[in-house]
Amino acid sequence: DQQVKQNSPSLSVQEGRISILNCDYTNSMFDYFLWYKKYPAEGPTFLISISSIKDKNEDGRFTVFLNKSAKHLSLHIVPSQPGDSAVYFCAASGMNAGNMLTFGGGTRLMVKP
Amino acid sequence: NAGVMQNPRHLVRRRGQEARLRCSPMKGHSHVYWYRQLPEEGLKFMVYLQKENIIDESGMPKERFSAEFPKEGPSILRIQQVVRGDSAAYFCASSPRGGLRTEAFFGQGTRLTVV
Numbered sequence: 650d651q652q653v654k655q656n657s658p659s660l661s662v663q664e665g666r667i668s669i670l671n672c673d674y675t676n677s678m679f680d681y682f683l684w685y686k687k688y689p690a691e692g693p694t695f696l697i698s699i700s701s702i703k704d705k706n707e708d709g710r711f712t713v714f715l716n717k718s719a720k721h722l723s724l725h726i727v728p729s730q731p732g733d734s735a736v737y738f739c740a741a742s743g744m745n746a747g748n749m750l751t752f753g754g755g756t757r758l759m760v761k762p
Numbered sequence: 763n764a765g766v767m768q769n770p771r772h773l774v775r776r777r778g779q780e781a782r783l784r785c786s787p788m789k790g791h792s793h794v795y796w797y798r799q800l801p802e803e804g805l806k807f808m809v810y811l812q813k814e815n816i817i818d819e820s821g822m823p824k825e826r827f828s829a830e831f832p833k834e835g836p837s838i839l840r841i842q843q844v845v846r847g848d849s850a851a852y853f854c855a856s857s858p859r860g861g862l863r864t865e866a867f868f869g870q871g872t873r874l875t876v877v
Contacts, residue, residue: 690870690873691870691871692766692768692853692855692869692871695865695866695867738804749807749810749821750795750866751807752806752807754804755804
């Protein structure tokens with residue numbers, strides 16, 4: 650029973666173009682969403698988050714969009730850089746959804762020079 | 763200003779042995795979470811602890827696995843009588859507050875290989 654899903658296991662993008670990573674969730678109790686980036690042999694590092702009271706949050710090249718009615722969020726990276734190549738995990742939490750972050754399966758992003 | 767420290771980074775155990783994984787949270791963080799990542803999968807929640815208390819262990823296997831976070835010292839994830847299926851990367855995260863209304867900071871993980 651996957652409550653957070655990332656349906657694209659991998660994504661390849663040309664340097665300078667936009668990368669769009671998608672995430673869907675099923676638990677309506679989730680009200681806080683995060684994106685983590687993970688390099689091989691390292692732990693996940695926090696990238697950006699969004700509360701359910703917002704529909705957009707921007708931080709430099711990274712923007713997260715939240716569509717609550719569709720239970721969908723996306724991470725936009727523009728312009729994409731080769732150093733962005735990593736696995737990106739979407740995660741969700743909620744005051745009434747347990748005491749943990751629930752992660753999606755991840756999307757491997759490859760940015761080609 | 764050290765981040766979340768996990769050791770060892772790599773651990774090899776034979777089937778039936780015990781594995782002990784340690785996690786020192788960031789300074790000032792009293793909430794610790796353990797996650798497991800199986801090959802080609804996402805991170806699965808295992809347990810959430812505060813000092814001397816287990817808050818949520820709903821993700822822990824019922825047998826062979828235990829966790830503690832003593833008043834002094836690191837948090838320990840203990841796996842008794844390891845089996846091949848326990849081979850995974852185990853990540854620890856810490857946060858200054860509970861409920862994860864803010865980001866959690868992860869350690870670099872312990873890669874357990876059971877041979």
